[in-house]
Amino acid sequence: MAEGFDIDHLAKLARLSLTAEEKVLYSSQLNQILGHFQALADADLPATIDDARVVNEAALRSDEPGPVLGAEAVTRIAPASRDGQISVPRVVDDES
Amino acid sequence: MADALHTLSAAELGRRLAAGTLTSRALCEALIARYQRVNDKVGAFTHLDQADVLAQADASDARRKAGQGRGPLEGIPVAIKDNIAVKGQPLTCSSKMLAPLVSPYDSHVAERLRAAGAILYGRLNMDEFAMGSSTENSALRKTFNPWDLARIPGGSSGGSAAALAAGLVPLSLGSDTGGSIRQPASHCGVVGLKPTYGLISRFGLVAFASSLDQIGPMARSIEDCELLLNALSSADARDMTCFGPSDRGLTPAGDAKKLRIGIPKGFLGKGVAPEVAAAVNAAVEFYRAQGCAISEAELPSADLAVPTYYVVATAEASSNLGRYDGVRYGHRSAAAGTPVEMMTASRSEGFGPEVKRRILLGTFVLSAGYADAYYVRALRARAKIRAEYLAALAGVDVLLTPTVPTPAFKVGEKASDPLQLYLEDIFTIPANLAGLPAISVPCGKSGHLPVGFHLVGAPLSEAKLLAAGRLFEAAHGYAHQQAAL
Numbered sequence: 337m338a339e340g341f342d343i344d345h346l347a348k349l350a351r352l353s354l355t356a357e358e359k360v361l362y363s364s365q366l367n368q369i370l371g372h373f374q375a376l377a378d379a380d381l382p383a384t385i386d387d388a389r390v391v392n393e394a395a396l397r398s399d400e401p402g403p404v405l406g407a408e409a410v411t412r413i414a415p416a417s418r419d420g421q422i423s424v425p426r427v428v429d430d431e432s
Numbered sequence: 433m434a435d436a437l438h439t440l441s442a443a444e445l446g447r448r449l450a451a452g453t454l455t456s457r458a459l460c461e462a463l464i465a466r467y468q469r470v471n472d473k474v475g476a477f478t479h480l481d482q483a484d485v486l487a488q489a490d491a492s493d494a495r496r497k498a499g500q501g502r503g504p505l506e507g508i509p510v511a512i513k514d515n516i517a518v519k520g521q522p523l524t525c526s527s528k529m530l531a532p533l534v535s536p537y538d539s540h541v542a543e544r545l546r547a548a549g550a551i552l553y554g555r556l557n558m559d560e561f562a563m564g565s566s567t568e569n570s571a572l573r574k575t576f577n578p579w580d581l582a583r584i585p586g587g588s589s590g591g592s593a594a595a596l597a598a599g600l601v602p603l604s605l606g607s608d609t610g611g612s613i614r615q616p617a618s619h620c621g622v623v624g625l626k627p628t629y630g631l632i633s634r635f636g637l638v639a640f641a642s643s644l645d646q647i648g649p650m651a652r653s654i655e656d657c658e659l660l661l662n663a664l665s666s667a668d669a670r671d672m673t674c675f676g677p678s679d680r681g682l683t684p685a686g687d688a689k690k691l692r693i694g695i696p697k698g699f700l701g702k703g704v705a706p707e708v709a710a711a712v713n714a715a716v717e718f719y720r721a722q723g724c725a726i727s728e729a730e731l732p733s734a735d736l737a738v739p740t741y742y743v744v745a746t747a748e749a750s751s752n753l754g755r756y757d758g759v760r761y762g763h764r765s766a767a768a769g770t771p772v773e774m775m776t777a778s779r780s781e782g783f784g785p786e787v788k789r790r791i792l793l794g795t796f797v798l799s800a801g802y803a804d805a806y807y808v809r810a811l812r813a814r815a816k817i818r819a820e821y822l823a824a825l826a827g828v829d830v831l832l833t834p835t836v837p838t839p840a841f842k843v844g845e846k847a848s849d850p851l852q853l854y855l856e857d858i859f860t861i862p863a864n865l866a867g868l869p870a871i872s873v874p875c876g877k878s879g880h881l882p883v884g885f886h887l888v889g890a891p892l893s894e895a896k897l898l899a900a901g902r903l904f905e906a907a908h909g910y911a912h913q914q915a916a917l
Contacts, residue, residue: 341796341802343792346792346795346796346799347792349795349799350750350779350788350791350792350795351754351757351772351775351776351779352776352779352780352783352788352791352792353776353777353780354780354788358788362788362789362792365789365850365851366789366792366793366796368850368851369742369793369850369851369854370796372738372739372742372851372854373739373742373743373806375735375736375739376736376739376740376743376806376809376810376813377805377809379733379736379809379813379816381809381812381813381815381816382812382815382816382819383812384812384815385808385811385812385814385815386815387815387818387819388811388812388814388815388818389643390629390630390643390818390866390867396672397669397670397672405536405537409536409537410536410760412536413533413534413536413760413761414759414760414761415758415759415761415762415763415764416764422759422760424759424771424774425768425769425770425771425773425774427771
């Protein structure tokens, strides 16, 4: 299986900022856990993943409008809102 | 008299309420008094709105007085794990990421409980985002095993199990992704059932690993567990995997004394504590003496279950927890910056160590160059494990094993070794991977610590699991047991 991983790349993909101590700790622990996963590499496994599904049919509901949370309920639980909308840091720089 | 109410089963409380010898208010007042005395010792609850509970109790008593009682759960308190949404109550998943969120809506199971007249009674502690086997990963508080306050209650539904064993509530809800109902049930000496995948809607359950997650009932007896299961099971279009009991039909229980019980080869050997093996063997001999057919079952890929689970579950978790970005709800970092910097800071401040570890692991097994070697191989292993379980269950009605290899360990004993903690779930994980129903039933003690056995059945065989548990329970003294506190 894989020889190793780049903890900085993983943290970037996962949108996590890790301290130097965390990088050392998680690298060690992930290596230990991945070593345990070696059993998967050594196993004789079926070629298909079809039988991995525990529910074989999707029960899709009809595509019709239904009740939703209103703006007031949504903005009440948002970290920041203004004028009935969720506010976020500026995404696009001002054009000049 | 009032103080003894905490020792009674939900079924007995329901009978007294129906007979008019007890009111829901009197019951809730007694439980609140016990909460005030006991909860700080055990730490099962993270939140209890006492005024709201009493208002619900008064409403229930008024319904009953008007002849509008809603059934056997009318006026009975049910405590709820803090990853299941109840409108107007906190929904934190025991994480700094979500505290102090208050849910703006009801989960399907909360709707069902309200429709049944139950009292939605407080929030129960858990491992953060249901990731853990000891409830030590909660960011809100510690929970201790009521049978030994120096030990863990199990997890991730540790609050749900500890609340029952401490007599804080007669019924509770947990969620189970790899054993999170059954393992704490075993450690706390109570009954915990993970239903067939799809039997109970997950609408309003905060997602951890969606192909594995199930909500399930926990109680101090089989009868109470069944009472709660019946109230929760119904089809729900808002969870596309949920078919409920009506479409498929649950398998009838049949005569429990004629059950065919399979004992998986090798499961009672290496790694199982001698006292646990002795208690489970005694349960096997009990069933044999009752007339059940006992045979050995072959599950040759059982050793693949733990690595398969931790690949699939962490992969799904890394995707599901991508929603916590500090934008729509949950923690947002005060650190200024670009949107990506804000998201990264929010996630880094909000998530605890185990959640970060699993997100990193899940991100890795799904990442370019590694997904085939890990995630796809894990799905292939899952298919093999499921096929082996279904083949074994074609020849027997249930498979019987210990629920957990060892009794509850001491707080902090495994905190620095995540792999050892992951191995706690070795007997419970396959039922999640295969979508099968499973139950933990108290069957003895190791010293002063409870031990449970574990039954797995074919899809929709919940009634058989309950019947088998009832047969054992009726002949032993483990129903309704509570720790002295």
